[in-house]
Amino acid sequence: MNKDLDFLGAIKNVLDRHWYVLGKEVSSFESEFAGYVGAGHCVSVANGTDALEIALRSVGVEAGDQVVTVANAGFYSSTAIHAIGATPVYVDIDESTMTMSVDALAQALEQKPKCIIVTHLYGQMAAIQSLMALAQASGTPLIEDCAQSHGAIMDGRQAGSWGDAACFSFYPTKNLGALGDGGAVVTSRDDVAARLKTLRQYGWSSKYQVDHAGGKNSRLDEIQAAILRVKLPLLDTWNESRRDIARRYNEAFSSLAVEGVPSVDESFVGHLYVLRTTKRDALRDFLKSQNISTDIHYPIPDHQQTAYAEPHIVGSLDVTERLCKTLVTLPCFPGMTDKEVSSVIAAVRTFFAE
Numbered sequence: 001m002n003k004d005l006d007f008l009g010a011i012k013n014v015l016d017r018h019w020y021v022l023g024k025e026v027s028s029f030e031s032e033f034a035g036y037v038g039a040g041h042c043v044s045v046a047n048g049t050d051a052l053e054i055a056l057r058s059v060g061v062e063a064g065d066q067v068v069t070v071a072n073a074g075f076y077s078s079t080a081i082h083a084i085g086a087t088p089v090y091v092d093i094d095e096s097t098m099t100m101s102v103d104a105l106a107q108a109l110e111q112k113p114k115c116i117i118v119t120h121l122y123g124q125m126a127a128i129q130s131l132m133a134l135a136q137a138s139g140t141p142l143i144e145d146c147a148q149s150h151g152a153i154m155d156g157r158q159a160g161s162w163g164d165a166a167c168f169s170f171y172p173t174k175n176l177g178a179l180g181d182g183g184a185v186v187t188s189r190d191d192v193a194a195r196l197k198t199l200r201q202y203g204w205s206s207k208y209q210v211d212h213a214g215g216k217n218s219r220l221d222e223i224q225a226a227i228l229r230v231k232l233p234l235l236d237t238w239n240e241s242r243r244d245i246a247r248r249y250n251e252a253f254s255s256l257a258v259e260g261v262p263s264v265d266e267s268f269v270g271h272l273y274v275l276r277t278t279k280r281d282a283l284r285d286f287l288k289s290q291n292i293s294t295d296i297h298y299p300i301p302d303h304q305q306t307a308y309a310e311p312h313i314v315g316s317l318d319v320t321e322r323l324c325k326t327l328v329t330l331p332c333f334p335g336m337t338d339k340e341v342s343s344v345i346a347a348v349r350t351f352f353a354e
Contacts, residue, residue, distance in 0.1 A: 007227055022219055045184060046217075058185070068117070073145070077145055094127070098323060102127050119145040123272060141164040144160055148174070166185065170228055200219060201219065246262055260327075261275055283328060287351070295328075
């Protein structure tokens with residue numbers, strides 16, 4: 001899907017300018033991406049995990065605070081929370097979307113957390129209107145984790161335009177990916193944007209003047225920004241390609257013993273195509289024998305990771321734990337040929353017919 005894009009021309013422009021960090025390409029991409037999302041500001045950083053940590057700090061999270069999050073999203077939000085010295089407060093997920101449960105968040109807010117991270121997982125937006133309403137009623141900042149949802153839309157608004165801040169990753173496999181690591185935080189709050197800009201660069205208010213604790217050296221470089229500018233105009237087309245593949249899968253698998261097939265409306269951008277089956281391991285072995293790659297996103301929920309004992313859980317995580325045992329990810333990306341999609345479909349149907 002990248003063969004006709006002028007990456008070399010974009011890189012040459014950067015090399016000809018001899019300006020490699022926080023230059024024209026970065027500022028232009030920030031403006032263009034903020035406009036695309038529908039946010040007032042975009043502050044680019046080195047990667048998506050830095051984006052989460054810096055966003056948390058920008059809304060006032062400090063060591064000892066509690067942050068509500070889910071446990072089924074690969075430990076990325078947990079990593080950022082722990083980096084600050086705060087505590088993740090895990091809540092369960094909705095079975096259909098596999099994103100944060102509205103009822104579970106309502107229960108967690110009784111503990112007066114400092115912040116909420118809502119992850120739009122696999123390309124599927126969470127019930128962001130209801131979650132945001134709860135956050136606003138309690139006066140709790142809400143950060144959207146949009147690392148897997150670039151371009152998803154709900155009620156006419158982009159993922160990333162709802163919360164106090166929203167974090168994106170531009171890792172190469174993302175719906176909008178650079179040639180290396182990259183990330184960004186978007187926000188429509190001027191005060192948050194100002195803190196983001198200082199925190200991504202040591203906490204400087206001006207050069208060498210450190211006025212904000214918790215700063216990092218976390219900057220998107222000019223070459224990555226230039227590549228992202230080339231790719232951004234094609235994001236919606238690529239997302240529709242992902243949805244088209246998901247539609248074919250959904251139709252082909254409708255009569256099989258699988259659960260959790262995704263929606264294919266505009267709130268889903270097909271970052272991953274994940275379904276659920278109690279025969280996961282056997283299915284993966286069979287597909288491997290047919291030279292079809294699969295994965296599990298994610299096999300170990302955050303609260304069961306051994307590096308951090310005694311996790312803080314509100315209610316139960318029954319849905320989280322059950323789904324982690326049955327999830328399997330099938331190939332779904334722009335550039336898949338019709339023949340490749342048909343091969344996946346045929347192999348899955350053959351497995352369940354046996």
